[in-house]
Amino acid sequence: MYKQIIALGVLAIAAVSYAQVTGWTDCGSTAIIRSIRAGPCTTTPCPFVRGNTYDIEFISTATAAATSLPYIVNATILGQPWTIMEGNGCDQLTCPTVVGQDFTFSYRYTVSEIFPPVPTTVTTFVTNQIGQIVVCFHLPVQIV
Numbered sequence: 001m002y003k004q005i006i007a008l009g010v011l012a013i014a015a016v017s018y019a020q021v022t023g024w025t026d027c028g029s030t031a032i033i034r035s036i037r038a039g040p041c042t043t044t045p046c047p048f049v050r051g052n053t054y055d056i057e058f059i060s061t062a063t064a065a066a067t068s069l070p071y072i073v074n075a076t077i078l079g080q081p082w083t084i085m086e087g088n089g090c091d092q093l094t095c096p097t098v099v100g101q102d103f104t105f106s107y108r109y110t111v112s113e114i115f116p117p118v119p120t121t122v123t124t125f126v127t128n129q130i131g132q133i134v135v136c137f138h139l140p141v142q143i144v
Helices: 002-017
Strands: 032-038 046-048 053-061 070-077 080-088 102-110 119-127 133-143
Touching: 032 133, 053 133, 070 102, 080 102
Parallel strands: 046 133
Antiparallel strands: 032 053, 053 102, 070 080, 070 119, 119 133
């Protein structure tokens, strides 16, 4: 009996930590965004606590093959643009992407303690080898 209760508790925690976020907006994706996850957040604005680390993940369906997936994640805080991270998605995905197949992209971000407690929007841009937008979404957050 206790094992079942513990197992249900673990499943509930896992479900919350991987819940889909609602309230994000697409900003020109050519891929089809299936879901976005941002730590335990289920609705925007997502509360991001300074000093805490969050796993951000999105699942998309490719509408074109891409041999390179450069990405940049940024936010504007008190009028100042910040590049949160950048890189190439092919470092963690199998490239080229295949038309009609889903791909999962994730990154881990620690919220800087120098950021003030303000609302902002985190924008994730993923382009292909010729600079066309593959995935773009805005995620409203509240820095706490």
